[in-house]
Amino acid sequence: MENKSGKFIVLEGIDGCGKSTHARLLTKWLASKGFSVLHTKEPSRGPIGLLLRQYLKLNAPPRVDALLFTADRAEHLEREIKPALNNGMVVVCERYVYSTIAYQAAQGLNLNWLKKLNSFVLKPDLVLFLDIRPDIAVKRTTTNEKFEELSFLKKVNANFKKLAKNEQFLTINAGRGKKVVQEEIRKKVLDWLTKESL
Numbered sequence: 503m504e505n506k507s508g509k510f511i512v513l514e515g516i517d518g519c520g521k522s523t524h525a526r527l528l529t530k531w532l533a534s535k536g537f538s539v540l541h542t543k544e545p546s547r548g549p550i551g552l553l554l555r556q557y558l559k560l561n562a563p564p565r566v567d568a569l570l571f572t573a574d575r576a577e578h579l580e581r582e583i584k585p586a587l588n589n590g591m592v593v594v595c596e597r598y599v600y601s602t603i604a605y606q607a608a609q610g611l612n613l614n615w616l617k618k619l620n621s622f623v624l625k626p627d628l629v630l631f632l633d634i635r636p637d638i639a640v641k642r643t644t645t646n647e648k649f650e651e652l653s654f655l656k657k658v659n660a661n662f663k664k665l666a667k668n669e670q671f672l673t674i675n676a677g678r679g680k681k682v683v684q685e686e687i688r689k690k691v692l693d694w695l696t697k698e699s700l
């Protein structure tokens with residue numbers, strides 16, 4: 503990453519917190535400010551991400567989930583994220599290594615093993631954590647996917663809160679209306695970008 507000149511922004515949070523909506527709105531807004539932006543996500547739209555979505559429908563062992571999410575990340579970084587950053591783009595990515603730590607630790611995997619497995623990743627410049635009460639989030643989900651169960655999402659959100667504290671994420675209260683949440687995200691990103699360019 504010697505030539506990295508872009509900015510790498512990650513949005514994290516449990517299913518139903520509004521990551522996709524806010525990543526889309528943030529991308530549009532940054533583009534309107536003249537930034538060249540790549541909006542992407544994990545699981546990615548690459549070959550391993552596609553395999554992963556099929557695999558999640560089966561009740562696979564958590565360790566296999568962790569390895570697939572991490573393999574997808576390794577591929578996604580090389581194929582999409584690093585080239586965009588090297589071209590000076592702002593990358594807005596929904597989910598990243600912190601999802602593997604928060605979700606797969608909630609599945610019972612060892613935290614240190616998960617961190618070590620992911621030690622190759624490029625550190626984001628900014629992580630926004632969309633914090634929401636799991637009971638509210640679960641009502642917003644529509645798909646009934648493997649991880650969208652209240653007791654599980656409570657564990658995941660608690661893991662995200664610990665990460666947010668230890669890794670200095672910017673935490674956003676995502677239980678409010680879409681407009682006010684997006685305004686706060688824009689303000690926080692703008693403050694951060696201004697500080698970065700001083």
Ligand code: TYD
Pocket residue numbers: 517544545571572597598599601602603605606647648649650
């Ligand atoms: P999700 O963001 O819901 O993708 P999509 O909207 O495309 O279906 O991700 C799918 C599920 O995978 C979600 O419940 C979170 C989970 N997940 C992990 O458990 N670990 C990870 O590392 C990632 C990236 C996602």
